Amino acid sequence: MSNYEKVTEEIQEIASKLLKEDEVDKIIGFGKGLFSKEVTPIFVSREEDVNRLLFSPEAEMSLAKYLLNYKDQKVAIVAKPCDSRAIASYLSEDLIKRENVKIIGINGCPGIEDNTACQECDIRNPVIFDYTVGEEMSDEEIQAEIAGFKDEIEEMSPKEKMEYFRNEFERCTRCYACREACYVCYCEQCFTESNQPDWVGDSVKLNDNITYHLMRAMHMAGRCVNCGACEMACPEGIDVRALAAKMVRAADEIFDYKAGVDPEQKTLLSEYDVNDREKGFMD
Amino acid sequence: MSETQEFEPKIATFLCTWCSYAAADLAGSSRIQYPPNIRVMRVPCTGRMDPFLIIKAFNEGADGILVSGCHPGDCHFLDGNLYARRRFVMLNELLQYAGVEKERLNFTWCSASEGKRFAGVVEKAVNRVKKVGPWEGFDGQGFSREEGELVREQL
Amino acid sequence: MILKKVNKENFKELFNKLKADYNIAAPVLMEKGKKELIEYEYVDDFADIIWDKQPDSSPKNIIFPQNNYLGNDFEGNAPYDDGKETIILGVRSCDIEAIKVLDQVFIEDDMYIDENYKKRRDKTIIVGISCPERQNSCFCDTLGLDPVESDYAPIYLFKDGDDFWIKVKEEKYENLFAELPEGDQTKLTEILEKRRDKFKESSFELDIPIPLPEKEMFEADIWQEMTENCLGCGVCTYYCPTCYCFNFFWEGADGESEKYKSWDSCMFSSYSAHASGHNPRDGKDKRYRNRIMHKFSYHPLNYEGLACVGCGRCIDRCPVNLDIREALKMTEQYLNEKGGAESGKD
Numbered sequence: 001m002s003n004y005e006k007v008t009e010e011i012q013e014i015a016s017k018l019l020k021e022d023e024v025d026k027i028i029g030f031g032k033g034l035f036s037k038e039v040t041p042i043f044v045s046r047e048e049d050v051n052r053l054l055f056s057p058e059a060e061m062s063l064a065k066y067l068l069n070y071k072d073q074k075v076a077i078v079a080k081p082c083d084s085r086a087i088a089s090y091l092s093e094d095l096i097k098r099e100n101v102k103i104i105g106i107n108g109c110p111g112i113e114d115n116t117a118c119q120e121c122d123i124r125n126p127v128i129f130d131y132t133v134g135e136e137m138s139d140e141e142i143q144a145e146i147a148g149f150k151d152e153i154e155e156m157s158p159k160e161k162m163e164y165f166r167n168e169f170e171r172c173t174r175c176y177a178c179r180e181a182c183y184v185c186y187c188e189q190c191f192t193e194s195n196q197p198d199w200v201g202d203s204v205k206l207n208d209n210i211t212y213h214l215m216r217a218m219h220m221a222g223r224c225v226n227c228g229a230c231e232m233a234c235p236e237g238i239d240v241r242a243l244a245a246k247m248v249r250a251a252d253e254i255f256d257y258k259a260g261v262d263p264e265q266k267t268l269l270s271e272y273d274v275n276d277r278e279k280g281f282m283d
Numbered sequence: 284m285s286e287t288q289e290f291e292p293k294i295a296t297f298l299c300t301w302c303s304y305a306a307a308d309l310a311g312s313s314r315i316q317y318p319p320n321i322r323v324m325r326v327p328c329t330g331r332m333d334p335f336l337i338i339k340a341f342n343e344g345a346d347g348i349l350v351s352g353c354h355p356g357d358c359h360f361l362d363g364n365l366y367a368r369r370r371f372v373m374l375n376e377l378l379q380y381a382g383v384e385k386e387r388l389n390f391t392w393c394s395a396s397e398g399k400r401f402a403g404v405v406e407k408a409v410n411r412v413k414k415v416g417p418w419e420g421f422d423g424q425g426f427s428r429e430e431g432e433l434v435r436e437q438l
Numbered sequence: 439m440i441l442k443k444v445n446k447e448n449f450k451e452l453f454n455k456l457k458a459d460y461n462i463a464a465p466v467l468m469e470k471g472k473k474e475l476i477e478y479e480y481v482d483d484f485a486d487i488i489w490d491k492q493p494d495s496s497p498k499n500i501i502f503p504q505n506n507y508l509g510n511d512f513e514g515n516a517p518y519d520d521g522k523e524t525i526i527l528g529v530r531s532c533d534i535e536a537i538k539v540l541d542q543v544f545i546e547d548d549m550y551i552d553e554n555y556k557k558r559r560d561k562t563i564i565v566g567i568s569c570p571e572r573q574n575s576c577f578c579d580t581l582g583l584d585p586v587e588s589d590y591a592p593i594y595l596f597k598d599g600d601d602f603w604i605k606v607k608e609e610k611y612e613n614l615f616a617e618l619p620e621g622d623q624t625k626l627t628e629i630l631e632k633r634r635d636k637f638k639e640s641s642f643e644l645d646i647p648i649p650l651p652e653k654e655m656f657e658a659d660i661w662q663e664m665t666e667n668c669l670g671c672g673v674c675t676y677y678c679p680t681c682y683c684f685n686f687f688w689e690g691a692d693g694e695s696e697k698y699k700s701w702d703s704c705m706f707s708s709y710s711a712h713a714s715g716h717n718p719r720d721g722k723d724k725r726y727r728n729r730i731m732h733k734f735s736y737h738p739l740n741y742e743g744l745a746c747v748g749c750g751r752c753i754d755r756c757p758v759n760l761d762i763r764e765a766l767k768m769t770e771q772y773l774n775e776k777g778g779a780e781s782g783k784d
Contacts (some may be wrong), residue, residue, distance in 0.1 A: 038753075066666070174753075
């Protein structure tokens, strides 16, 4: 697709300029592996490596998470719109400094192959950026892209929903790739490692798997940006995103809240409004 | 085989110390009758309610849950229940999406003087859970019930 | 040693006969959500078996299960059902070598025998299969393995079109194949020579001392750069055929508890965490260093051969496509720059 190629060219230009003018130490972006030809996150610090940078339908990883490893260094990052939301979220939680990061935002993101999150993404232009590549997408174009999306799980009966999730999480091997790929999960000690109280067991039995995913989704409430990195990272092809995506939609419908659209916003559950709806309560 | 017994649900109940627990106490001292199916756990405030506690209650065999706190605006700690309110809404959405029947999840507010109301709330919650039957666990393996003991069948 | 040759139809009959007395596991196509992967599963239907593609995961889960129920008698003796032996059909050289690594660790040393592993392993018969060509990301030949034939499996298959050549190396299995027609050794040798030609062009040249010199590599400064994009998740260790770290846990209620053995991973940060809070491997680079050193230095120091078999599963399954070949190349460059370091054997 010429869109991806054009974006690749522009990224390389900007990266080259940033390194030449010594504005950043490293550029975090996508590139092909040296032996496997698969797309992998690369960290470019020399000018001669700049032409390894690219953007393609296989660029499925969430790069924003790597910023947490470079908190005190000056870096540039190639950010899909969902990555830019993740960065805005980090800024709102005071995890990184704005002056340390140069954001190369991808306008009119054409989406990642096989990523179901892209089918319902309505933020196709970066929310925060220093440079942009590609062409901006207008609101009408965005609405047209996501017009056909329907959440099939919502239509099921409770029994069917249970069956669906049991089926999916049966395969979970508790490798924690979903947790490590997710930009929101940056805790040094995860609740899974907790011994007292012992929230979830270490086995791969179905009950423990479902409990783990439910609990993790609860931590995503109001913080997930629906990037789909969890689903892409899963080696067993499990629909990991479903529960957290429901949290995203619920936050939007009930509280009119979207995570990561403003570096100044507070997280959903760290605030309240005296007029909050009590959806689902008794009486 | 003895006559079939009606299903008696076990409802894990979380009551805030200052309002709802006092309401339960009032119901008791006023000798108001209400179903004995609730298993009460006292928390200082509903704001302390970690959503994980509710998920864990389901894993331990509770057929339903009931959470009750001070009315919004009247919280003993000023705004604990206002934070809790948002948390419960999100947890509700999540658990219903995962296939837990909405009748099992009961959230409400009960002030310290509302003993009668508390009894009514318990009655309502118990009837709701009775309608949907025993909780089979997230994995569908069930919990065997013998002599009032809840025992997880080991694989 | 006997050599037999059958066509697909007859092999199917043999399969159906063996099915009665043995549990048979073989590579089959599994639908996993959006992905379609080839994995080892117990099979009933010969037609389901995939012969010509490298399976996406190894048969490790069959002899070393991820969730191993060990019973409640505190001796750790697992109850085994049905008493049948298991045949794992179609194991490639890389996976056979990996089973050898697991055997070295769990049973070959007379002092430390893992009873649980031994019980399961004694009832398992490995039937190898020769690789027709290089596939996916494999580089077993770079590490000295022979993808065309492996010595460690007691029974070995060579598939050529619809013909199956069966080489039985151990006497005790000969009666299973006694009634089949003989195969011509010279013809087989011809086929295998053509096959070896396909592998001549190596995808990946590597020249490192084995075992890797421990002190130099431990203090090297290349690990940070190597693991910049690593997530620290643990997928590589779960799908690696030689990774064998395990954990015990007990489950139960009031008086009765049952013991389980499950997989653990050195890539989890809690793996080396001490109760005091100190963690000697508190960064991804240190944990990855430990993984590489285990496979290329510590294991060959204590046993024979590497603990990496070049199967490429870690490369294919890694969520960020981190490539162990790049890591090895960086190691090679580092050691060359230091003036061709000596092997760590002394």
